[in-house]
Amino acid sequence: MVETVAAFTDLYLPTVNGITYTISLWRERWSGRRASMDVVFPKIDGYEPNDGEYAVPSIEAPLxxxxxxxxxxxxxxxxxPDVVHVHTPFSLGVAGVRFARANDVPLVASYHTILEGRVPDLVSNSLVEPGRRLCRAYERAFFARVDHVIVPTAFARRHLRESVGADVEATVVSNGIDTDRFRPTDPGPFRERYGLPDGPLLGYTGRHGPEKNLEEAIDAVAGTDCTLVLAGDGPAREGLERRAAETGADARFLGFLDREELPAFYSALDAFVFPSPVETQGLVALEATACGTPVVAADAGALIDSVIEGETGYRYEPGDLEAFRWAIRRTLAENDRLSDLCRRRRAMLSVEHSLEQLARVYGGLQG
Incomplete structure (x- = not known):
């Protein structure tokens, strides 16, 4: 039985994103049930490591x-440890590979991010395709060095094998969420604190980046009686605010919310909208579902797996604005039924369920 794990990651606290959330939650719950899950990460000013956290000297990342x-x-x-688990393919991911090989212990890698999806945001149009080819080649070389890959969805596994061309053994294990935190709650105080109206509320929380395609959500609510509530921040926010002003959409920008506020945020919504076509899982969709809030999502990427059509929400073809609006109307009309079905899936979404699957993968690698 695997008891001790060493996780290597280029992203960790105090940075807030899906990867850091997953690693910190896994570490907390694994250590509560088994021996330990240590983590090695880049040192960042403002965060003091706890026991089992190893901050290594770091420099600012290019771009x-x-x-x-x-x-x-x-x-x-x-x-x-019994197993090394690398969560990112960059400097500390490489360090994790070296550490595992030097000590002859099983090596697992998670596939959290589609690297080529970020290329259009970083280079000129003429360099996009060469940049994507470079990302795929790098990922193939990196994952060829590990014993097993963990992917959060079936889509991520297909992408890794077919689009990236990685010849790997891969098992689908959802990252899981903290269902103790993310549960239906009274949204009244939250709505009052942020001055949210009584009409239909649609919302999103997370990074405001070009790849998230949030302009489509703004266009979908323009000319309707729906209010769009956008939590989080990012480089696309200024453009999104202009788009809302130009279209007359009732869009409210809340900025970053404390994690303690998120269950009330999700519970306040009639539907969570997720137009991003580039997700490998989309944890915020699972958090919304656990709070009893159905999701309207792009029929693309991992959301094909994460949002169950007619059960936890509805999907639409990216770029088809009328289909997006139709999915919103249907979700609002069926809100009570969908919300009940969302609540029934809570146990399957829990991090405890995910760690049971992860432990089986780890155990299968022991000689």
Missing amino acids: YPRYRLGRPTPPDDLDV
């Missing part, structure tokens, strides 16, 4: 000044 690149060597005082 992403908010992120850091850690020195690609494992800490000298890191104990050899």
Whole structure:
């Protein structure tokens, strides 16, 4: 039985995103049930490591000044675990590969992010396709060095094998969410605090980046009696605010919310809208579902798997504005039925369920 795990990641606290959320939640719940899950990550000012957290010296990441690149060597005082699990393919992911091979322990990697999906935001149009080819080649080389890959959805596995061309053994294990936190709750105080109207509320929380396609959500509510509530922030926010003003859409921008506020945010919504076509899982869709809020999502990427048509929401063809509006209308009309079905899926969404599956994958790699 696997008891100790060493996780290597280029993204960790205090940065807030799906990867850091997953790793910190896995570490907390794994350590509560088994021996330990240590984590190696880039040192960032403002965060003091706890026991079992190893911050290595780091520098500012090129093109992403908010992120850091850690020195690609494992800490000298890191104990050899039963399994090494790398969560990102960059400097500390490479360090994790070296550490596992040097100590002859099984090596697992998670496929969290479709790297080529970020290329259009970073380079000129003429360099997009070469950039995508480079990303795919790098991913193939990286994942060829591991014993097993964990993917959060069947879509992510298909993409890794077919689009990236990685010849890997891969198992679908949802990242899982904290269903103790994300549950239906009284949204009244939240609506009052942010001055939200009584009419139909649609919402999204997360990164405001070009790849999230949030302009489509603004266009979908323009000319309707729906209010769109956007939590989070990112480089696309200014453009989204202009789009809302130009179209007359009733869009409210709340900025970053504390995680303690998110269950009330989801519970306040009649539907969570998710027009992003590039997700490998879309944890916010699962959080909304756990709070009893159905999801209207792009019929693309991992949302094909994460949003069950007619059960936890409805999907639409990306770019088809009328189909988006139809999915919203249908979700609002069937809200009580969909909300009940969302609540019934809570146990399947829990991180405990995911860690049971993860433990089986780890155990299968032990000689």
